[in-house]
Amino acid sequence: MAETIFTKILSGDIPCHKVYEDDHVLAFLDIGPLSEGHTLVIPKRPAETLDQLSDEASAAIGRVLPRICRAVKKVTGVAQYNLLQNNGPLAHQAVFHVHFHIIPKPDAEQGLEVAWPAGKLDGEAGQALAADLRAAIAG
């Protein structure tokens, strides 16, 4: 996998404001925060997108995400927040090393803004699609 700005942060070549670290996970403040406390949580072993992440790395992130969210809430005093995880350029991924954003939402202006152009799920198509997905997950 190509080197990214996050591998340089992991190797210490680029500094960061570290929030949390263990054997598998690093969390640090985002350099371009959408709101105060905007934190990035990344696996130490590089993977471009979430679907490429190992079970071990994803479990390690899942174990600490709620704890880091609690710390962000406590320190910022902001109770509401978004968890964002972008995969691919069309999905707004700019750094191709898996990362989760924790973004406090203090008010309508600050934090993440989400467009949500909801469609309507057709019953028959939904049945077929869910069956295909179950088969794909079963492998």
Ligand code: 5GP
């Ligand atoms: P993406 O759009 O890929 O989901 O988000 C990448 C995030 O990485 C952006 O929010 C951006 O501000 C952050 N970022 C990019 N370069 C650096 C950096 O050098 N240091 C830190 N701390 N964050 C960075």
